[in-house]
Amino acid sequence: MNLPLVLGLLAAAYLIGSIPTALWVGRRFFGIDIREHGSGNSGATNTFRVLGKKPGSAVMAFDVFKGWAATSLASVMVSQGAIRPDQLLYFQLACGVLAVLGHIFPIYAGFRGGKGVATVLGMMLAIAPGTVGICLLIFLLVLFISRYVSLSSMTAGVAFALLQLLPPFRPDNSLLLVFGFVLAGLLIYTHRANIGRLRAGTESRVPLFGRK
Known part of the structure; x- marks a missing residue:
């Protein structure tokens, strides 16, 4: 193992993930700190909520790319x-x-x-593109119907874990199967506040068809 190269690329993966897309878009084009508005998170969901569909889509696309690019560094190691x-x-x-x-x-x-x-989505897209492709369709369908990014994200995460139980999508390495269920659990845990708002009917919807 080339330890210096491995450590350098692992550090690069963290630095790629650290690019604060939503924060920079908010400051550069709207003159605001996205973390001071909406849910207070610096991510695609809050960008959709505060700035609208075009900035939100751009932030989501780049955050997905971050996860894909960082994960692909493992192929460089090989x-x-x-x-x-x-x-x-x-x-x-x-x-x-x-x-x-x-x-x-x-x-x-x-x-x-x-x-x-979104970064998790990019990560899994690099590892299991076929399964993630179906989960992405599920995400978009739920988003189109509900306009809740949080609900769409949780549904897609759970779908990824469950799909891997089916023979066409079962991974060769069982570690990925375990990781899928851990990931689904973490998605639900990190969205516990959103779940509360969904149950109370106070969760914000994204403006899919608005002017923003």
Whole structure:
């Protein structure tokens, strides 16, 4: 193992995840700190809520890209001989988790970030693109019907875990199956406040068809 290269790319994964997309978009184009509005999170959901669908879509797309790019650094480790091919999944998960942690605790923004849902999506897109593609369709369908990003995210996360139980989507490495269920549980846990607002009927809907 080429330890210096591995450690350098793991650090790069965190730094990529730390790019505070929503914060920079809010400051550059709207002159606000997104963390001082809406739910107070620096993520795509709050950007949709506060700034509208176009900024929200841009932030979500880039946050997904962050997760994908950071996770893909594991393939660079393999191509450079830093790790063995059979270790790829372990380092994909490590890079992806570091990117998500970077999004939640960004070094560029005082360690105050978002919930990391879009970054998780990008991470899993790099690891299991077929399964995630179906989950993305589920996300968009629930979002179109309900206009709740939180509900859409939780539904897609649970769908990812359950889909892996089916033979066409069952991963070769059981670690990914376990990770899928852990991920679904974490998504529900981090959205517990949203669940309360959904039950109370006070959760904000995203302006899919508004002017913003």
